[in-house]
Amino acid sequence: MRQAQNAAEPALSEELLSRYAGPCPRYTSYPTADRFGPLGDGEPWRALADIRSLSLYVHIPFCHSLCYFCACNKVITRQYGLASSYLEQLLREMRWYRDKVARVPVTQLHLGGGTPTYLNDDDMRRLIDGLAQIFDLRTGEDVEYSIEADPRTLELDTLATLRQLGFNRLSLGIQDFNPVVQQSINRICSSDQVAQLTDAAREQGFRSISYDLIYGLPGQSVDSLQRTLDRVLELAPDRIALYHYAHLPHRFKAQRLIDSNLIPTPTEKIAMQLAAVSRLTQAGYEFLGMDHFALPGDELAAAAREGRLARNFQGYTLMPADALVGLGASAISYSADGYWQNLHRLKEYAQAVTDRGIATCRGWLLDGDDRLRQWVIGELMCRLQLDKKEAAERAGAPFETYFAADLARLQPMFDDGLLQQDENCLRVTNRGRWFVRNAAAAFDRYLHSAETDARYSRVL
Template sequence: MSEQVDINSTPEHAINASDQPTTVRPVMQPDNPYASTRGSITSKQLPAFDQDIINKYNRSGPRYTSYPTALEFSSIPEGLETKILQAREAHAPLSLYFHIPFCRHLCYYCACNKIITKKNSDAGDYLAYLIAEIKHKRGLLTPPEDGKKPLVKQLHFGGGTPTFLQDNELIQLWEFLQTQFEFLPEDQGDYSIEIDPRELSSETLKVLRTLGFNRVSLGVQDLDETVQIAVNRVHSAELIENVLNEARELGFHSINVDLIYGLPHQTPETFDKTIRRIIEMSPDRLSVFNYAHLPERFKAQRQIKEDDLPTPSDKFTMLGNTINTLTEAGYQYIGIDHFAKPDDELAVAQREGKLHRNFQGYTIMGDCDLLGFGVSSISQIANANSSYILQNHTDLQVYKDNIDAARNNPTIMPAVNVIKTSIKDRLREYVIMNLLCHDYMDFRDINQKFGIDAITYFIHEIQQLGEMQEDRLIDMDAAGIRVLPRGRLLGRNVAMVFDEYLDKKHKDRFSKVI
């Protein structure tokens, strides 16, 4: 990049930085500035692991599955969720999320609000509440002009353990959804589910594939038995491989494996064995998360002895080895813990500048409104000038009470928290998500989309990035800001500079890079 930006200067003919951005669009849109010009994976910039640099910038920050983050929730006024759903742009496609909070086993590393039970009757009761919520919300949506049902392009079952639902319950829920929504054919849509390989019937994967699910995510975490015992999640490598192979034979388009580094009794050597064994199984995607030990916040983690945790130095080594091993094996680093094969839709979308990020993580369906169903689920609904983030109650009984109350009084809705974003929020969200998805902030693109002069508007943020530029984490010039290979693992740190809500009151709520 040429023509360096003087971070202390103000461009001529620039609008005032306090001016409101707009959403006025130009008549002609330029070529996608976020599409990679680097070609195939062989020339894609790979993350550079530099322990000294990571140490320097390794501070807590959000994972930015939304902006503003969920920490900005406030109580929702009565009637607002109804108005939001009724005013939703009918032509906008939908992404549906279903939260199944049940697990049969307590994993000690868990940082989620899960319900441990072996009684399927609990899930059966929950299914009835889910269906009631779907009916209620669906009835408020304005149908598309063609009179068809609202179009769904993406669906995800998360939890908990979604396959806690029995096969017949999964069929019942899926068939009900077909009566409420229009789904893209499975070769065009993205329909995924998280599974615990230990909790599958002999027919579950076949049932899921027959219904139309085309992507699965397997919770593995580690293959070392000592580590598994310490976190109360024991399974064999053979079980994982068998499930993965069956999913591949059934024609699932993409298979993800979740791993965690930083667990008790892990060493760089044992975790390297896990990584290499998983590579042999050849999943399409991997999510390699950093374990954050916060027993004061998460009760389950109190079962883990702090003395059994790896040292920060060992965690650095695990991270570095993992990045090097996966990239050498041909996986593309997507960002924030995620890797994918170069022909996976996620990697292709990143190279084409079409990758997005929301509460479901990295996604290829960024044009969708997200509708969440179930306890603690989150929805994201946008219009031209603002967007809303809504959250259902996190307590199962309160969630059920709200659904029961709505049967007699339809003005009662399940959401209890809300964030209404401003156009300024939308601007900063756009910047943050492009930095995290595409390692780039294009000034001309932002100017055209939001009617501002980006350099002037963000002059204070640009000045704050000066040290990162000196450390070669980023490159800034008159065209924009690009995250360099040396800075890719610290993309969150770059994004945090543009976060107006980030302050000291939230620092203890976030995780570090490692």
């Protein structure tokens, strides 16, 4: 069981935040996807025959226009024919799995992008029908079927279609309501539009409505962010993801369109984070970990309180499955044996699916130590604690011996009061919750094998 959330205002300080703000993975997987390489003769999908529950992810990479901050794998186009052809490839790719996946309930389905709602209603139906022919899709409240939507282009009628097709969670990309900020990232969307969609989604029966917000965007200030949060709180989404904008124009071409002079300084970003965290928690949102908040009545908040949170490529979830099949360009899948990832580029993905039925290009086969550290990192990120006895049993060695180097790396976090331990348990403290990815990183064997950390985004 976690410590009570919001029992005390987390004592964050600018000095503490800046000390832990360096580059750090987000641990949606362990090992992290940037470690993946050739699989050789490995076939981690073979383990799909022995699962009891399944997650599905479908990547729809198309968008109508370019948001300058975007680091996603997307294709900006107005030629709908590209999406139609892509759908054919998706249907072909899912058929490859027909005789490989046990017929088990799909407890979780997520459509991400790009903009999944780029697909028109007929094609969305074809996609879901295609999935239902191969996988055991369920209806009802004990499954988590979610879709990311762009409020600028989502039609009210489409919401009804999505609900009919079984989606019960909706995630809206808001980023910021301030017109100046919206202009500088080329993403104009009024808060009234978002309000209308939020109301309609609730009427349609979507259970958890989530907003994505970003701080550190060009032109943003503490004041402007406060005004965005004022409006967000009026609309009261069930969940909020508050991401930090990492300006990496050398890696993401779109970001070169942003005027670097408008990017807030690290000090300003820290002030924004402090202000936002304080505003959201005072308004009653519970902090789940990393950058996620939820209203106390939301099931994700309840799961966090009861120690039932899990983590996957989409972030926190309450319905973890034994395996994930990811479909589409760049999608990642996993099983008990490892990970496999599809080709990124649309053309290469389509060609590979045509030739081989799948588009796998790289992955990772898990060894015993990987599985152990995967579990350790999951415990820290989701339950904010680590049972040393269980860790020792899994390691087959005393905890302090097996993890001696990791514990040494954690010493500054103990010294700063971000972690505590006794002989049975290592715990993330109330204020340590903001730095949980730093704690997880101490257990990442590959991160500490004398390689550069320049590939990761900064915590701030």
